[in-house]
Amino acid sequence: MGVYTPAMTRLIFLPLFAVLLSACVMPPRADSNLTPLVQANFQSNALPNNWIELNGEVTVANGVLQLPAKPLELHGVMFGPALLDELRVAARFQAGASGRQFPEFGLGLNGIGGYRVMVSPGQKKLKLFRNDVLVHEVNHTWVPGDWTHLALQIRPLPGLKWSVNAKVWHSSELEPKEWQLAWTENVEPLPGRATVWGQPFSGTPIAVDDLRVWRID
DSSP states (O other), X not given: OOOOOHHHXXXXXXXXXXXXXXHHSOOOOOOGGGSXXXXXXXXXXXXXXXXXXXXXXXXXXXXXXEEOSSSSSOEEEEEEEEEOSSEEEEEEEEOOOBTTBOOXXXXXXXXXXXXXXXXXXXXXXXXXXXXXXXXXXXXXXXXXXXXXXXXEEEEEETTTEEEEEXXXXXXXXXXXXXXXXXXXXXXXXXXXXXXXEEEOTTSSOEEEEEEEEEEOO
């Protein structure tokens, strides 16, 4: 008959303790950014169902959404569910310049009268509008022809305030960790759908790809 020793106790107890500990530890919280509410890569030659064109004939060709070159107006598309806050929208844009003629393009949240962030290469600015009124801007130098990544988000703050943030970067750069544009709003936004915008002053269409909308925590 074998002798029962303290070492044998440890051999039995430690694996059992590890099993119990793993059962008690909560799994890591899933990153909501990994599961977009909307994700469009435009593999078909038509707008997704329930997307709405704004100010012009928007087309899908060569795997991208194309905002038309004419007429010289602000063209757009409205998409996704109508929500209020805790949202992020992102996309990438490609456009060219012609002499001193530059395009403008951007993203929006909370519908047509909500927030819109626009890259303005002619003024070297990243601009934030609310209901078509400029509320904030920061410096930004655009790279013609390169894919430009853009993200916009809105989230509630204590005291009936909202934080509106945006960032922009090019394909040759890493995504910035910090938001480059920050604005605090004290007027409650209205529920609305996400939007994408472009005004092609250069006479060539603006390509848009990888449109996404997330719920953020």
